[in-house]
Amino acid sequence: MRKGKLAVIGAGKWGQALHFALSQKEECYITSRSKRDIKNFVDLEFALSCEYLVIAIPAQEIRNWLEKNFVYSNQKILVASKGIEASTGAFLNEIYSNFIPNNSIGFISGPSFAAEVIQGLPCALVINSKSKKIYEEFSKFFPNFIKTYYSSDVVGAEIAGAYKNVLAIASGICEGLNLGNNAKASLISRGLVEMQRFGKYFGAKKMTFLGLSGAGDLFLTANSTMSRNYRVGLGLATNRSLEEILKELGEVAEGVQTANAIDKLSKMYKIYTPIAKEVKLILDGKSPKDSLNDLIKN
Numbered sequence: 001m002r003k004g005k006l007a008v009i010g011a012g013k014w015g016q017a018l019h020f021a022l023s024q025k026e027e028c029y030i031t032s033r034s035k036r037d038i039k040n041f042v043d044l045e046f047a048l049s050c051e052y053l054v055i056a057i058p059a060q061e062i063r064n065w066l067e068k069n070f071v072y073s074n075q076k077i078l079v080a081s082k083g084i085e086a087s088t089g090a091f092l093n094e095i096y097s098n099f100i101p102n103n104s105i106g107f108i109s110g111p112s113f114a115a116e117v118i119q120g121l122p123c124a125l126v127i128n129s130k131s132k133k134i135y136e137e138f139s140k141f142f143p144n145f146i147k148t149y150y151s152s153d154v155v156g157a158e159i160a161g162a163y164k165n166v167l168a169i170a171s172g173i174c175e176g177l178n179l180g181n182n183a184k185a186s187l188i189s190r191g192l193v194e195m196q197r198f199g200k201y202f203g204a205k206k207m208t209f210l211g212l213s214g215a216g217d218l219f220l221t222a223n224s225t226m227s228r229n230y231r232v233g234l235g236l237a238t239n240r241s242l243e244e245i246l247k248e249l250g251e252v253a254e255g256v257q258t259a260n261a262i263d264k265l266s267k268m269y270k271i272y273t274p275i276a277k278e279v280k281l282i283l284d285g286k287s288p289k290d291s292l293n294d295l296i297k298n
């Protein structure tokens with residue numbers, strides 16, 4: 001029996017911001033692994049009984065979470081995570097497809113720092129789904145300060161949202177090394193070309209990379225210390241260990257594991273991804289200055 005209509009699963013930064021936004025028009029519930037002092041906090045059983053679910057847990061945890069917790073009872077799902085599974089190279093839509101039919105799931109993408117959404121500041125986002133009905137149903141829940149667009153290019157939006165996190169790490173490194181504005185603009189624009197090339201291999205549409213899900217989110221994340229991934233890059237540039245940087249961050253930086261996933265997929269399918277490759281090598285201990293030299297030379 002349904003106990004409510006709409007719930008967010010995951011009460012991290014993004015889950016809480018989406019809960020705030022979706023509560024403007026509709027009674028919206030929220031759940032998490034541990035109890036939180038948030039209005040309309042419910043247990044997982046209550047949340048799973050809702051007809052509409054927004055899932056905002058880190059990409060690397062999704063498969064395990066679905067296997068252990070998820071019971072499909074015709075819910076409609078909106079996935080809010082941005083990443084690629086590092087252990088397998090699987091895209092999130094592939095993981096979810098083992099549990100939820102294609103026409104019942106959508107993926108939200110676009111430039112959206114949780115810290116701004118939770119203040120009610122305006123932005124434009126994309127709901128990507130094979131089913132336009134999913135877009136129509138979820139978009140009704142979004143508040144007036146968020147404009148939503150529809151796209152059927154699920155794989156394109158997913159790759160753009162995940163890849164930009166790796167490029168944000170690269171951009172943070174560029175800033176931390178004081179390489180200047182020209183270098184950063186070069187890196188971001190070549191990064192955009194690189195993620196589009198990677199996406200094309202998997203059937204993504206070029207336009208997705210030029211819109212909100214690609215350029216929009218890349219320009220946001222690769223230019224601001226509000227981005228966790230960018231801050232990881234800043235730390236790496238000053239030769240701090242990844243372990244120390246992540247400990248201090250205390251939140252997820254999806255680009256770290258997504259760099260491993262892209263490396264795996266690029267090698268497997270022979271896709272040219274020079275920036276993501278250097279980010280992966282730096283995360284594994286290569287000197288950022290050596291990476292810069294190699295990027296310029298090759």
Ligand SMILES: NC(=O)C1=CN([C@@H]2O[C@H](COP(=O)(O)OP(=O)(O)OC[C@H]3O[C@@H](n4cnc5c(N)ncnc54)[C@H](O)[C@@H]3O)[C@@H](O)[C@H]2O)C=CC1
Nearest residue numbers: 011012013014015057058059061081082113114251252254
């Ligand atoms: N923070 C932001 O501005 C945005 C984040 N995202 C994406 O949303 C996803 C979540 O990010 P944040 O909420 O910001 O991260 P966060 O680090 O603030 O919170 C992650 C949440 O996931 C929960 N979690 C972790 N492992 C879990 C598991 N095994 N089972 C159940 N829950 C688990 C944690 O308890 C925590 O509440 C990421 O994929 C991120 O890239 C997307 C757009 C904006």
Ligand SMILES: O=C(CO)COP(=O)(O)O
Nearest residue numbers: 110111112113227228229
């Ligand atoms: O995806 C985001 C904004 O759209 C958040 O980026 P970070 O995870 O790097 O903070």
